[in-house]
Amino acid sequence: MKTIQELNESKIPIVRINNGLKKYKTMPIFQEKIDKANEMLRTIGLPKPVKNKAARNI
Amino acid sequence: MKLPKYEMEAEDSLEVFEFVSEGSIGSIPKLIKFSETALKGFYNLAFGDKHLLTGEIDDKVVSNNGDSEKVLATIVSAVYAFTNKNREAWVYATGSTPARTRLYRMGITKYLEEVKLDFEIYGLLSGEWEYFEKDLDYTAFLVRRNK
Numbered sequence A: 001m002k003t004i005q006e007l008n009e010s011k012i013p014i015v016r017i018n019n020g021l022k023k024y025k026t027m028p029i030f031q032e033k034i035d036k037a038n039e040m041l042r043t044i045g046l047p048k049p050v051k052n053k054a055a056r057n058i
Numbered sequence B: 001m002k003l004p005k006y007e008m009e010a011e012d013s014l015e016v017f018e019f020v021s022e023g024s025i026g027s028i029p030k031l032i033k034f035s036e037t038a039l040k041g042f043y044n045l046a047f048g049d050k051h052l053l054t055g056e057i058d059d060k061v062v063s064n065n066g067d068s069e070k071v072l073a074t075i076v077s078a079v080y081a082f083t084n085k086n087r088e089a090w091v092y093a094t095g096s097t098p099a100r101t102r103l104y105r106m107g108i109t110k111y112l113e114e115v116k117l118d119f120e121i122y123g124l125l126s127g128e129w130e131y132f133e134k135d136l137d138y139t140a141f142l143v144r145r146n147k
Helices: A005-007 A019-026 A031-043 B067-087 B098-110
Strands: A016-017 B008-010 B016-022 B029-037 B041-048 B090-093 B119-125 B128-131 B140-145
Touching: A019 B016, A031 B041, A031 B098, B008 B067, B016 B067, B041 B067, B067 B090, B067 B098, B067 B140, B098 B119, B098 B140
Parallel strands: A016 B008, B041 B090
Antiparallel strands: B008 B016, B016 B029, B029 B041, B090 B140, B119 B128, B119 B140
C-alpha cells in the first residue's frame, strides 16, 4: 500500500468519481476547438518522423 | 510535477474533469474535457469556466483569478490521469486566444525536462509538427505517453 507522501507526490492524481459529469460527454461544448482540431488533422495530420530546429537549419 | 494543484472530480471514463479555482476573485468552477476527434484515439483537450447559474461552459473568458500556474498544473495532472487510462491517445491542445496559447507554451517550457520523461511533446509551427523546443512560437501542442 502506498503511503500518503507517495500518493501526494504521484504524477497520477487521485480523482473523485462523479458520474454527474457524464452529461458533458455528449454536450457539444468546445465544438469550435474540435472542428479546428479536425481541420488540422485533415490538412496537416499527425507528426511525421523527427523534425527539429537542427533539421530546419540545414 | 510536485506543484500545487486542485483536487478534481471526473466521470468514470476520465474524459471530463471538474475542479474549483480558488483565487483573488473567488471560487470559479472549471471543466476540462478530452473530446475524441474524427481520428480514433486523437483527442482535443479544452477547458473553460462553468457558469454557476446556467452551467454553460466558456473557454474564452479570462478569469484573472491569480492562480494560473495552479490551474495549469491541474490540467497537466488531468492529462496524466487521462493518458494513464488511454496509453495510446494523442492529446491535442491549442489556446482559445494567442495569449492563452503563449501561456500553454510557457507552462510546457517551464517543466519541459520533467514532462519529457513521460510524454512525446510536439509543437505546431508553420503547418508542420516538430519536437517541442523552447522559445518557438508554436500555435498548437500535441502529446502522447512515451512508449
